[in-house]
Amino acid sequence: MNLRLADRMENAINPFISDILRATARKDLISFGGGLPNPASFPVREISEAAQKVLSEDGAGALQYSTAEGYPPLRELIAARYQKRFGITVDPADILMTTGSQQGLDLLAKLFLNKGDDLLIERPGYLGAIQAFNIYQPNYHAVPLRKDGADTDVLEEILKSCSPKLFYAVPNFQNPSGLTYSEQNRKRVAELMKKSGTIFVEDDPYGELRFAGSEMPCMKSFLGEDVIMLGTFSKIISPAIRLGWVCAKPEIMKYLVAAKQAADIHSDYFAERVVCQYLQDNDLDAHIEKIRTMYQERKNCMVEMARRYFPQDVSFTDPEGGMFMWVTLPEGMSAVELNKIAAEKNVAFVPGDPFYVGERNVNTFRMSYTNSDANVIEKGIRCLGDAMREMTASR
Template sequence: MNGSQQCLDLFAKIFLNSGDPVGMERPGYLGAIEAFSLYEPVIHTVPLEDKGLDPIAFESLVKKDLPKFFYGIPNSQNPSGRTYSQENRKAVADILKSTDTVFYEDDAFGELFFDARPRLPVKKFLPDQAVISGSFSKIVAPGMRIGWMYAPKEIIMRFNVVKQAADLHSNFLSQMILYRYLTTNNLDDHIRKITRVYQRKCRLMCDLFDDFLPQIAHTHPEGGMFLSATLPPGISSRVVFDEGVRQKVAVLPGLPFYVDGGGTDTIRLNFSSAPEKQITEGMHRLVQVIRRLGKR
């Protein structure tokens, strides 16, 4: 696939017609909201909590709204950085077993576990009713645009048809380069190296929040690239974004990750790309912005 983003588009193309119900986490990955929205479904959401999907809300959605599929990111979710517990994955699979809803498991961050103890995928508990997609973007290079999907045969056969209609095939040169990279480098070593660095940077960001803005609740990622924080009452994420840009510190306001207009008090922060010195400086600027807005 041309990145795992293409899997989202093609999957929606296969499954969704205008007005069809589909489920996803709240907050949800912006790129999936965009990809699905083009097919005009009705998007229903389930709150994503520290240990995964709220099981009661999930069961109610699946049984009442009958979504064609439910899209989730059990590992280091974008935007929250949350990871479903093993029990939550099993509960999600058990609930789906008695329904026709397919589970779309987006595993874009699955290799980026800090503690190297990944949980079993939901697909493991639901082999014939789940698909899983992944990406080389987060572990090799996003510019190569190479992603993959693992799905039951009937779904793959439908996928082949829409993939061919979309672009005939993914770029061969990129795939050859990736093949050469994978066969001449130790990918596991590389992943160990980057996750060690990401873990340090994530901890730094969390510690700075705890030291300077202890009233702010933030997630505690076990992997991935993002964490999210809830702003003190009365401070809008949009205003923090605007003020932050003026101070040259970038955070993403939560709004686009909520299909129902929520997220006005949440921000997403990336800890993987900036060096530690820049993270420290950026967090100090962000702290000043939030403190100043809190005094208004």
């Protein structure tokens, strides 16, 4: 059968996300690959109580069709949290509920990107975003990340040579690197954005998971309506609920709503009602603090074990929050090849290749510390260190 697929599907298939999730199902595998929240953080009892309350008080209404924009009281709570966290005023009407923030990426790409349009992304960048954007066949321009954020010298040169429609970035505890933009870096990025006409897409799935350092202002604080914000409940409540949101100015929102209606009519309305009830009845800040404490302990353990077992010429980030550590091998070493050796020792991570556009056999890889206890982390990191030495010896 000749499928006669659309040209845009040529680069759509990326096996890495599927492979990452499949690997988590292996019971004999120590997996630092998937960015899975720790299930001990899920408020199972509280969600159950919220669901029962919604069903008992308005079950028929909660199980009916709804509007594309989402449940108004939940959008109001999201807007209020932006005010609490950053001191910025957000109109609930400018918030669209999505099926995870991943759908937000797809909707934005659908709205803005024609084939060949210029698009700015971080280097390395979030592989899920790259997968979403690839379908629309943009012309990528990669902005390298430094310890303090985006390389603004490179960004300035790119903006002199072209006019990207969007700059997609994860300024807080970036996936995959774990790095965070400093306040000075954010200000400089904002200065360049203002001159360019490029919209800054600020994805913030990990920002509430800070366990060290100081809260950074959001990019909207500097750029106002020239920022589109993405958020999610996946990391602070539950990923399976699949609720995220896009926050954008009205001129953009009307198109987002149209695209959302075409995609799925609306997100899971019952889930929206349950999450809203959970937020109304529980102390979210106290819940998040428990997650922060849990993840800080695991991050500290992974950093300590990496210092103990990795060769001295291997470097890695020491994030102040979020879920990921980024490891850099010596030049000339391939993380893909290392992953093959590590797999024989029943340890897995995500090689850096899918976090770059057009680069292969890179010497970097991502590890997640959130879903493993201290004993598992030590065993896995020790095995990885052994794999690194085996690889070096065979070169």
